[in-house]
Amino acid sequence: MKAVTVTESTRLDPSATPPSELVPMRHSGRALAALVILVAAASLGYSAMTNDNFEWPVVWEYLFHPEIMQGLGTTLILTGVSMTLGIILGIVLAACRMSENRVLSTLSGAYLWFFRGTPLLVQLIFWFNLSALYPRLSLSVPFGGPEIAGAATNGVLNLWAVAIIGLTLNESAYMAEIVRGGLLSVPRHQSEAATALGMNRWLTFHRVILPQALRVIVPPTGNQVIGMLKHSSLVSIIALSDLLYSAQLIYSQNFRTIPLLVVISIWYLVCTTVLSYAQSHIERHYGRGVHVGVQRPGGLAKLRSLGSRLSQRSQSNDNPNPA
Template sequence: MTTSVDHDVSPDSSRRPPTEMVQLKHPGRVIGAVFALLLAFLLFRSFLTNENYEWEVVGEYLFNEQIMLGLGRTLILTAVAMTVGILFGIVLATCRLSENKVISLAAGAYLWFFRGTPLLIQLVFWYNLSALYPHLGISLPFGGPELWGGETNKILDLWFVALLGLSLNESAYMAEIVRGGLLAVPRQQTEAAKALGMSSWLTFRRIVLPQALRVIVPPTGNQVIGMLKHSSLVSVIALPELLYSAQLIYSQSFQTIPLLIVVALWYLLCTTVLSMIQSRIERYYGRGSHPTTPTKKSLRQRLRTRNEEVAK
């Protein structure tokens, strides 16, 4: 017995139907967004209606001469201490990676001490160094004449103590950041560069450094922002930076909250600018390092193109 099979099948029936992009429902996101907007509205209303904030006093002292001088000192402390910290951190990272065990252990001990003790204690220690060494100087060995020296309190003034404490502490963290960036570059690339006849300096400048900067730049930007805020700790040694300048004002006017708001606004402005600069630098050094994530618009375009091809 012969069974007939109908082979009259339309060619279009074998084609896949057009694919439509269906947006998934996320009720948790909606609830979270509503809660965040409600909380933001309540906080904003509190800022406007609570008279204890004294916004008129904030506006009065926002560009006060003493506040602006303190802001300038804060920016100087941040720039100088960060520059010294980066340069000394590079030296420490090189010593830490050295094959000489004595140099490597000495650098490791430095990092252990300055990363293991609070910055506030270090600043107070340098400020009171005269209790241990009333006189500082450089002289020739074996009882030779003194070449340079003086009283410790005169040598270590407020600016020197602040820059010394901030720079030494920051160099310990920058050393680990630089070391991590250098170790992130595969050793095979250095070996390949040497096989091509490139010198050590050229290999470092053209091969190692550009790749290491992708790892070094993001945490370095965070350290700059952290240094800006950590500079407020020098108020403990009475250096009139931004915070201490505000403290001097509200110790006489007793307007503590408005002056602290002024300080917070200036810190927020400076950190915002630094964050924008950091973002631009990261995009520059991160070119080609991360694959492009397709957006919803590009996905819809791909589905539309595919559906058009299927329909033909």
């Protein structure tokens, strides 16, 4: 019997039959757990679809109701405006937090301490009732000087202003820490090397620091956007017609509470799915060239790999190597 040797030609030839093949370990426990989970999920889904108490015809009737769609538009506008302003203010706060000026750093830290330490719902109610503390908002000379310009508080802070101010100030406190963490994740020698190459501070930040920091900033920012979409439902406490409040107005008249809650849950799931899909694409864009560990092949990749192995085996059987 001849010994089997692996030559350079057999290593380069993909159709050559390898002398041995690694057999993956079998995990019977994982397969059993997956089967139990699938059966439980299928049973739960079947129970929900066949339960008449969900009133699915009512759900489909109100899914595209004009009031529901108007509330959805309000929710999306609140999310977009508040998140944009929160990111901008968060960048400013992060810069102040990292500043060597002790006054700016201390004031920024106090801001973060307050808005991250109190509930968002309490903050919204506080801004809604600000006229009880200050009936008139005015710009005047400090320490009791004459008024330059002013207006009644209730005239300035309408429902939209209260919602946007409350959501923005709360979100900016979290975004400040996200931005600061991303900037601190870039090693100091990166900026030192850029300075040695003759780059100024703006060019160093734009070309060296920011692209690397965005890899750390983008994932939690995407989570904050999704969280903002859901936290915007708290504005229903001040009677702003968002998605939740619109559903509340409808089921307070027809008493179809569960179907209307299912309707708004469907729309929240649709919006979060779209945002998650966009977040994954943005993360892949800023994560190019970074090794993130071994990724398992998807279903199509597994099918292609199986097909290539079967074709190689059939070719080797048709053209056997002489012993």
